Amino acid sequence: MNFLVCPNTSTKTKDLFIFFHIPLHLLIGIILGFALVPSPYIWPFILSGLFIDIDHIIYYLLSTKPFCPRLVLARIFSDHKNHIPRFYIFHSFEFFILIFSLYIVFLHSSLVYFILLGLFARFLTDIVIYLFIYRGDYLPWFPYLFLLSHLTRNKKD
Numbered sequence: 713m714n715f716l717v718c719p720n721t722s723t724k725t726k727d728l729f730i731f732f733h734i735p736l737h738l739l740i741g742i743i744l745g746f747a748l749v750p751s752p753y754i755w756p757f758i759l760s761g762l763f764i765d766i767d768h769i770i771y772y773l774l775s776t777k778p779f780c781p782r783l784v785l786a787r788i789f790s791d792h793k794n795h796i797p798r799f800y801i802f803h804s805f806e807f808f809i810l811i812f813s814l815y816i817v818f819l820h821s822s823l824v825y826f827i828l829l830g831l832f833a834r835f836l837t838d839i840v841i842y843l844f845i846y847r848g849d850y851l852p853w854f855p856y857l858f859l860l861s862h863l864t865r866n867k868k869d
Contacts, residue, residue: 733841737761740837741830753826760830761837767800797855799862803835806859 741758749757768788776784791798801807811831815824855861 734762734765736841737765737834737837741834744833745830749826749829750822753822756823757826757830757833760827761834764802764831764834767802768798771798771800799856799859801859802831803838803857804859804862805857808832808835 738758738761741761745754745757772784772788773779776787790796808828808831811824811828815821815828818824855865
């Protein structure tokens with residue numbers, strides 16, 4: 713299979729906001745990190761807020777057939793433009809419970825605390841952005857924040 717030969721894909725579905733998603737979160741993480749977080753924990757705070765989006769990459773890489781970088785990007789733009797919700801494991805309520813549990817298990821580790829805080833700040837920023845960009849149309853996305861809801865749905869995402 714030649715990964716450079718892709719089916720015909722239109723780039724007209726590009727929504728420029730998607731290009732600003734990661735840099736916007738990086739900027740917010742840097743501002744919050746340097747303003748509120750003690751020095752040794754600034755970068756874990758900032759990077760945990762970026763790490764959360766790895767699940768988007770995993771989803772699209774595994775679910776796009778045939779695999780082709782241009783086709784993956786076309787799907788991302790199309791899903792974003794058409795507001796098609798997907799389940800992303802690192803954006804789930806259960807993932808936050810897991811991280812919080814690690815915080816408790818590691819006896820209130822400051823490092824885990826600031827990683828958890830970075831994830832939570834990123835999650836809240838996502839919610840505010842979705843409410844602003846989608847103008848209150850966040851509710852269709854709400855069930856996708858729970859692993860249990862995803863597992864009990866019949867449709868494939």
